[in-house]
Amino acid sequence: MTEDAGASRKPFLYVVVCAAGIAAGVEELIVAAQRRGWEVGVIATPVATGGFFDLAAVQARTGRIVRSAWRSPADPRPFPAPDAVAVAPATFNTVNKWAAGIADTLAVSTLCEAAGLGVPIAVLPCVSGALAAHPAYRDSLVRLRGMGVRFGDAYSGEPGPDGGRPEFPWTTALDLLGEP
Numbered sequence: 001m002t003e004d005a006g007a008s009r010k011p012f013l014y015v016v017v018c019a020a021g022i023a024a025g026v027e028e029l030i031v032a033a034q035r036r037g038w039e040v041g042v043i044a045t046p047v048a049t050g051g052f053f054d055l056a057a058v059q060a061r062t063g064r065i066v067r068s069a070w071r072s073p074a075d076p077r078p079f080p081a082p083d084a085v086a087v088a089p090a091t092f093n094t095v096n097k098w099a100a101g102i103a104d105t106l107a108v109s110t111l112c113e114a115a116g117l118g119v120p121i122a123v124l125p126c127v128s129g130a131l132a133a134h135p136a137y138r139d140s141l142v143r144l145r146g147m148g149v150r151f152g153d154a155y156s157g158e159p160g161p162d163g164g165r166p167e168f169p170w171t172t173a174l175d176l177l178g179e180p
């Protein structure tokens, strides 16, 4: 399994995974990204690593560790610098912390830094209607959009009129980023 920052010939995509129930399907995004020519490294929030998705399967799929904590100062950088970042699913918590600059997880810290470096970032929120109505969340979206962050449509994860849950639009994150 690759753990060093060795030369990567393909453009490198960070997939940031937050602790939403829909995260269980994140391999769909990873596979689609790989098919489009991205090399993928996953950074998960600490909560997301606690059973929200299959860590071993994702590590096998990407050939890399899933990062959720900072490296030790003496260690090499585990991933190359990102050419783009996809945040999917993005939680209420992470979106608000990112907009406020509260970099208390590797995931949020990475997002704050990537935005500052001008790295293209696409976000697919998974936030219930009740939480999305909070004024802090609305302000966070305005702030992040103003920083150039690209957002997919709102997705609440709540059942539609037919009782079924709409599919999460994983590949929209890649469409928002364009060609690798």
Ligand SMILES: Cc1cc2nc3c(=O)[nH]c(=O)nc-3n(C[C@H](O)[C@H](O)[C@H](O)COP(=O)(O)O)c2cc1C
Residues within 6 Å of the ligand: 017, 018, 019, 020, 021, 022, 045, 046, 047, 048, 090, 091, 092, 093, 094, 095, 105, 126, 127, 128, 157
């Ligand atoms: C089963 C389960 C599903 C959850 N789904 C969501 C969700 O879809 N969206 C969301 O914003 N929070 C959801 N949460 C709450 C988050 O996990 C919680 O706010 C957490 O602190 C988010 O941490 P993170 O943003 O660092 O990943 C869920 C929690 C649980 C236990």
